[in-house]
Amino acid sequence: MSKAFIAAVLQDSLACTGVAAGKAADDLITAIVATLQEEGGFTLPSFGTFTVHKTKARKALNPRTGEPVKVKAGKTVRFKASPNLKKAV
Template sequence: MSKAFLTQVIQESTGCTGVAANRAAGELIAAIVREMKRNGGFTLPSFGTFSVRKTKARKGMNPRTGEAVKVKAGKTVRFKPSPNLRKAV
């Protein structure tokens, strides 16, 4: 799914212009990101839950050279689908 896909769906369902639909899709994505930063997660009922998880620092390997590389601790996003989504797919 892309922003262009979201824009198209918004435009077709509301009958608004492409510029307005693009702005709405951008605002929707920005609102989801803000919510995840603020609360550490976001739930769409009947779709699933997005959650932010911390990752530990670890050792990795450069696949090209084979040398060991240190990977810093960080954050990642996880998704858990709802039972309704699992049945639909």
């Protein structure tokens, strides 16, 4: 799924212009990112839950050369599907 796909669905559903639908899709994605940054996660009922998890610093191997590489600690987003979504798929 892409931002263009979301904009197309919004345009068909709301019978608005493509520019307005694109702006709405962009605003939706911006709001999701802001919520993840501020609250560390959010839930879309009947769809699933997005949560932010911290990753530890670790050593990895460069697959081309085989030499060890240090990977910094960071954050990643995890998704857990709701039972309704699992049932639908």
